[in-house]
Amino acid sequence: MENKEIIIQKLLNVLFITFLILSLFSCATTKEVIDITTDTIGGLDDKFVRFIRKPGEKQVESEEKTSMKYGCNKRKAGEIFIEKIEIVPKRLKRGEEINQRLRYAACPGLNNKSLKGSINRIIRHNGKKVFEDFTKYDFKPGTWNIDVFILVPKESSVGRYEFINAINYGTRNITKINSFTVKA
Numbered sequence: 001m002e003n004k005e006i007i008i009q010k011l012l013n014v015l016f017i018t019f020l021i022l023s024l025f026s027c028a029t030t031k032e033v034i035d036i037t038t039d040t041i042g043g044l045d046d047k048f049v050r051f052i053r054k055p056g057e058k059q060v061e062s063e064e065k066t067s068m069k070y071g072c073n074k075r076k077a078g079e080i081f082i083e084k085i086e087i088v089p090k091r092l093k094r095g096e097e098i099n100q101r102l103r104y105a106a107c108p109g110l111n112n113k114s115l116k117g118s119i120n121r122i123i124r125h126n127g128k129k130v131f132e133d134f135t136k137y138d139f140k141p142g143t144w145n146i147d148v149f150i151l152v153p154k155e156s157s158v159g160r161y162e163f164i165n166a167i168n169y170g171t172r173n174i175t176k177i178n179s180f181t182v183k184a
Contacts, residue, residue: 046089050099053088053147061143063108069143072107078115080139081105082174085165091181095154098180101147102165108141115139117169121148124162139169158184 067073070081084103092098102119109115117139123131131150160181167174 049088050097053099055147055149057144057146059142059144063141066105066143067107070105070107075107078109078170079107080115080167080169082167082176085176085178087163087178087180091183092152093183094152094156097149097151099147099149100163101145103145104139105143106139106141112141115169117167120166122164125157125159152182156182158182
């Protein structure tokens with residue numbers, strides 16, 4: 001007999017998938033309401049995760065909740081915290097897309113305004129830059145997801161790729177590195 005915890009986890013996964021499927025068929029805006037992260041899905045198919053996510057930004061926690069969580073009223077105005085950077089899938093074939101999700105939390109800047117900055121995405125393979133995207137961005141108070149989709153060209157080399165995110169605002173720079181693998 002399987003461990004009770006494994007049975008409960010499987011049951012919860014089935015219920016979650018059933019909820020998602022019913023939600024998708026019940027209203028057109030469900031894709032915008034559900035916040036799917038790889039922590040939430042526990043092994044759910046990567047293609048389904050990419051289907052649910054859409055490019056762009058979405059607020060996931062209010063400015064008030066974010067301020068309480070990070071103690072924004074006790075800090076200098078305008079601070080950003082990177083909560084998570086995900087790449088889905090971690091392994092893909094040439095010609096497929098990756099979804100990169102950046103989740104940040106921002107304490108408001110002076111006069112409760114957003115923080116002007118930029119997001120620089122660089123992909124390297126064997127030390128060589130193969131992709132770069134530079135986006136000016138207004139980091140809004142609260143907690144936000146930013147989803148981008150990047151097509152891996154069919155002529156890409158097989159192997160491990162490094163995905164570098166450089167977030168710049170004011171005089172600050174936050175750099176995070178993830179990786180994914182392109183298979184034949």
